[in-house]
Amino acid sequence: MSLTLPSPTRPRRSAAATTQTYTALAQASRTLGLQDRTRWFYALVLAALVLALAGATTGLVLLDDSWLQLLVAGALGVVFTQLAFLGHEASHRQVLASGPANDRAGWWLAVVGVGISYSWWMDKHTRHHGNPNKLGKDPDLAIDTFSFVEEDAATRRGPMAWFTRHQGVFFFPLLLGEGVNLHVRSTQSLWTNRHLPGRKLELVALAARFAVYLTLLFWLLPLGLGFAFLGVQLAVFGFYMGASFAPNHIGMAVVPRDVKLDFLSKQVATSRNVSGGWWATVLMGGLNYQIEHHLFPSMPRPHLAAARRLVREHCRANDVAYTETNLLSAWAIVARHLNQVGLAAPDAFRCPMVAQLR
DSSP: OOOOOOOOOOOOOOOOHHHHHHHHHHHHOOOOOOOSSOOOHHHHHHHHHHHHHHHHHHHHHSTOOOTTTTHHHHHHHHHHHHHHHHHHHHHHSSSSSHHHHHHHHIIIIIIIIIIOOOHHHHHHHHHHSTTTTBTTTGGGGSSSSSSHHHHHHTTTOTTHHHHHHHHHHHHHHHHGGGGHHHHHHHHHHHHTTTTTTTTTHHHHHHHHHHHHHHHHHHHHHHHHHHHHHHHHHHHHHHHHHHOOOOOGTSSOOOOOOOOOOOHHHHHHTTTTTEEEHHHHHHHHTTTGGGHHHHTTTTTOGGHHHHHHHHHHHHHHHHOOOEEEEEEHHHHHHHHHHHHHHTSSSSTTTTHHHHHHOO
């Protein structure tokens, strides 16, 4: 799907006028107290995750070499994902009052808790929030294993062209490897990008974190079971992370390089909410309110539901399209969009003689 721009002959609200409506919306959210910190909530979430982590560690010790350890591995993958959600919120200044305090919390959660570089995440995610789904600006659109826009899909050749034409089919199964990908890419980024702040400290902390984790794992478990445990934990972590972030923007409007949009239109047009209420909020760490998160990045998770009602009414009154669907439908849209984009890839098995005759 590409961004549909208003016809030049059709009256439209000016960017300045739309910006003024966003200013009023932001003021309304502050008046309702939706921007206020909710330290009690995050303290409870962190306490629950620490207890879950302690429980998983206890199970790892007590179950010895039982294959029930794989259930512990799956639980640990869920806990690491929830810690990542909390680190994401700290990076957005949602948790504590001051920026430095949030950064310290986010650093410990990401680097020590999850095993991902905080500075890499901040660099990448800040650029994404500034220009979501904008060609040449949003790093999340960059071509990698998958092509998210047709111009990238068209550059694929050989076996990758065939893969790209069917990439929607492979997307969710390959998320099982996303955990490994996140660990490798963030560490690789620290190693190669010398401009990232605190890179040496992060490299040391990540090395220590993985050394402690792997030593404990293979000390307590036989080699084969240890590798199975690690595989399940990484697969659950990768799938859970990928399946939670994928519905946010894939299949939504893509902003061309030469198009400038006001803040409200840019953030709403490129984002998708996932319905479901409180259970979706628990499952996705607040990412289900993606539109509100992009409009108010520092708004705490408990206030996003109230902000949704405010934003939906504001968008309706100002004729701004607001997209929300359930999780299964969002996943289906993601897979279908990736396959549609993939059709731009050349047919890797097209016969040259047949192509000439055509």
